[in-house]
Amino acid sequence: MSRDVRICFVGDSLVAGLGDRQCLGWPGRLAARAIGAGRPVTYYNLGVRAQTSADIAARWESECEQRLPEGIDARVVFSFGINDTLLDEGKVRVPTERSLADLTAILRRAKARRWETMVVAPPPVIDDEQNGRIEKLDAHFTEICEAEDIPYVRIHQPLRHSEIWMREMSAGDGYHPGAAGYEEFAALIVPLWLLWLSEPGSGLPVVG
Amino acid sequence: MSRDVRICFVGDSLVAGLGDRQCLGWPGRLAARAIGAGRPVTYYNLGVRAQTSADIAARWESECEQRLPEGIDARVVFSFGINDTLLDEGKVRVPTERSLADLTAILRRAKARRWETMVVAPPPVIDDEQNGRIEKLDAHFTEICEAEDIPYVRIHQPLRHSEIWMREMSAGDGYHPGAAGYEEFAALIVPLWLLWLSEPGSGLPVVG
Numbered sequence: 001m002s003r004d005v006r007i008c009f010v011g012d013s014l015v016a017g018l019g020d021r022q023c024l025g026w027p028g029r030l031a032a033r034a035i036g037a038g039r040p041v042t043y044y045n046l047g048v049r050a051q052t053s054a055d056i057a058a059r060w061e062s063e064c065e066q067r068l069p070e071g072i073d074a075r076v077v078f079s080f081g082i083n084d085t086l087l088d089e090g091k092v093r094v095p096t097e098r099s100l101a102d103l104t105a106i107l108r109r110a111k112a113r114r115w116e117t118m119v120v121a122p123p124p125v126i127d128d129e130q131n132g133r134i135e136k137l138d139a140h141f142t143e144i145c146e147a148e149d150i151p152y153v154r155i156h157q158p159l160r161h162s163e164i165w166m167r168e169m170s171a172g173d174g175y176h177p178g179a180a181g182y183e184e185f186a187a188l189i190v191p192l193w194l195l196w197l198s199e200p201g202s203g204l205p206v207v208g
Numbered sequence: 209m210s211r212d213v214r215i216c217f218v219g220d221s222l223v224a225g226l227g228d229r230q231c232l233g234w235p236g237r238l239a240a241r242a243i244g245a246g247r248p249v250t251y252y253n254l255g256v257r258a259q260t261s262a263d264i265a266a267r268w269e270s271e272c273e274q275r276l277p278e279g280i281d282a283r284v285v286f287s288f289g290i291n292d293t294l295l296d297e298g299k300v301r302v303p304t305e306r307s308l309a310d311l312t313a314i315l316r317r318a319k320a321r322r323w324e325t326m327v328v329a330p331p332p333v334i335d336d337e338q339n340g341r342i343e344k345l346d347a348h349f350t351e352i353c354e355a356e357d358i359p360y361v362r363i364h365q366p367l368r369h370s371e372i373w374m375r376e377m378s379a380g381d382g383y384h385p386g387a388a389g390y391e392e393f394a395a396l397i398v399p400l401w402l403l404w405l406s407e408p409g410s411g412l413p414v415v416g
Binding site for chain 1: 214224225226229230231232236239240243244250251252253256257258259263267270271274275277
């Protein structure tokens with residue numbers, strides 16, 4: 001008898017898989033990989049274009065609540081930050097302290113709900129100056145997740161050195177890859193992903 | 209310059225694509241088909257397991273609002289009803305009048321928001337008695353959509369005569385097909401789907 005694992009992927013347009021002609025993005029690829037590996041999961045994609053940590057903080061819980069009833073192995077994967085670091089009239093859309101406060105608040109609420117959580121780093125974009133800001137956010141996110149005891153998947157640096165990823169950044173709109181880029185993104189997460197799924201979630205009733 | 213078309217698929221586990229090892233369901237297949245046909249769309253899947261028309265009526269608007277900002281070609285595809293007709297201690301989970309009131313209210317709100325809307329019929333399941341109740345709901349849904357001037361895609365009857373669909377109902381849990389069944393489902397909708405997408409949505413600003 002397999003566990004009833006349901007997973008919400010919460011984040012921005014990269015989570016939604018914008019630009020992927022196959023309409024899977026990296027979350028759809030991870031879900032399909034889990035099923036292929038004999039670990040059935042219910043897959044919910046809650047990525048929304050243009051959203052910052054503040055936008056996500058305001059909606060994630062009510063949307064996850066609809067999808068994660070009591071008595072299942074309920075999980076949430078978060079990935080955001082790129083839109084926080086976008087410049088708007090010379091200022092970032094969300095100041096760093098606010099991004100960090102949003103992430104901390106989100107992780108604590110998820111823990112209170114007993115939803116098993118994982119965070120995936122914001123990937124690199126075409127613009128090097130913005131990548132500098134994303135890397136700083138990534139370093140802070142790493143610390144927060146360590147302090148909160150939540151797995152954080154550091155995909156920013158490997159993708160910056162990925163020929164496929166950076167080529168797709170140049171070929172596309174500078175922010176979203178195509179199918180091959182999302183495949184590369186997912187492949188970096190797969191080992192940790194399957195390991196994470198193999199452990200029962202904390203919200204499960206203890207059965208003898 | 210192509211229109212910025214963003215589409216939310218709202219409904220139950222059939223919309224979510226439960227049972228599809230490819231994690232696309234029929235909505236993901238429709239979105240991929242549109243992109244393949246040179247009509248880029250942003251694809252949001254808001255199907256949730258076990259939800260009735262009442263559950264959906266309570267959450268669909270706030271979730272779509274997050275994803276459909278002003279100034280785009282905003283669309284919503286609805287599909288629900290199977291869970292309304294499930295028996296719980298001898299009574300259906302949602303009485304017919306309530307299902308119909310929910311659909312009517314949803315369509316009118318969508319029109320008020322200027323979101324272009326389409327409704328897809330609830331498909332057949334393994335149980336013939338329940339299929340009888342779904343068919344009655346389907347007939348009412350047809351009338352409502354006609355009265356509200358909303359396209360309604362009658363996939364219930366052709367799927368009931370589809371060897372692939374009914375075989376996958378028997379092979380699976382009786383409610384969810386595998387990839388081949390979802391492909392069959394999507395194929396029935398494709399012609400109307402591409403036609404529907406070729407027409408600009410009503411919420412678009414008129415540009416000279």
